[in-house]
Amino acid sequence: MTTMRTETSTGAEEVRPKSALEPLISAENVSYHASGRQILQDISLTVARGETVTVVGPNGAGKTTLLRVLLGLISPTSGRVTSKPHLRIGYLPQKIHIDPVLPLSVNRIMTLTGSFTQEQIQAALEETGVSHLNGQSVFNLSGGEFQRMMLARALLRNPELLVLDEPVQGVDYLGEAELYELIANIRKKYSCSVLMISHDLHVVMSSTDRVICIDQHVCCQGKPQYVCNHTEFQRLFGRQFSESLSVYSHDHDHRHDISGNIQEKNQ
């Protein structure tokens, strides 16, 4: 099995400054099949330095699979993933289940794959507002505390790219907004890029640079405003809802049926 994951060469032309446009990770025409079923089809995308990119799409659209391909956890059936050499990634998987039979403290979770000093751990936990949990068992944490701990863990690696798969899962309504705010602050402070999957379209639209709407293939991508008004996006999420998200809404003169064909003209 050959891996499709390659790293860009650090050739002579690569001496340009770390501008806002330096690509950190990109997918080129990535497709993925599993047991005969197409999950991703011909997806291309790039996350550049400093960008916040949000992947949206209905259930089963292949959002998590896309992240896993980008992270190199699975190899694409065709196409390729390119990442900046030695890219430091902080990753928060979708639903982390840790079996209670394995006794782990918050402190221990932080050092599972790396070696960090107690000062570094404490500082990272303070950054995400959960330093008081340092000595506790991970099984006593609430959903929000757990995610903040995992975020602190990702920060320890001093990431250039944060990959977040539905970061507010299991977090209550108030906590959600706070967590998104924290992510935005972290992004500023660490000047890292963020690639996340989110269902929370209101947040997505207000705090992201670029939205990629996928349903196996890329339906549309661009600035939130543009995506909101895109017919494909409206087909997936409902026209009225999409327009309520958009700041500058404008009317389309037609609708699409389920396969995207023009169905009827508006009066």
Next chain:
Amino acid sequence: MTLLDDFLWRAIFAGLGIAIVAGPLGCFVVWRRMAYLGDTMSHSSLLGIAMGFLLQINLILAVFVVAALVAILLFLLQRQKQLAADAILGTLAHASLALGVLAISLMTWIRVDLMSFLFGDILSVEISDLYLIYGSGLIVLLVMLKIWKPLLAITANEELARAEGIPSVPLQLIFMLLIALIIALAMKIVGVLLVTALLIIPATAARRFSKTPEQMAVIAVLIGVASVFIGLFTSLEFDTPSGPSIVISIVLFFFLSFILPAPKTYVLR
């Protein structure tokens, strides 16, 4: 070594060696939810014994080789996603057990005391077995020490560990080989059918008293060591089979762990 001329001392030393190695390994078996996999591998031991007799090689070595092959086969089968893991495990466990009994019964030229293999036999531990147990046991412990941290990382969350650069496949394979080795080593002490008990019950009993993975491993070792002593002396005193006696001692610790108050600072949800 006059001390080791006595069968009881040989049994005690063998049991201690096994208990010390089984503690940390057993914790990972429990953490990784591999209890049934351990069972499947130990059920294949009988086939290993048959092979050992047939090829006239050391039985522990033969059992190790067969258990390792079964482990690798399981590993490969589990990578396909169509059949559930427990169905594959059940199939292989019973296939190898039946095949083992069949093979042994067909070899009419040797007399095999099946009971002693199924449930262990303290009398059968020889000095050469002790060398093998302590030699291999040392290797297992050293390898465990070396892979402890990355194995713990993929055990806590494989996806996350892999994303952070931990290679999970080689670690899993190495761990399975270590289990095959301990199963082969423990066979004479507790018998084919009860080997897994030696791995999982001390670890399970240790859970409530442990705050860290390492604590759990150490407590599991202590429980295992105590059970070997209690079990063997019970076996001697009441003329009961050694394997079941040791296992019952471990089970008593397991129930005791529920009765004893757990340390207050550690509440499980």
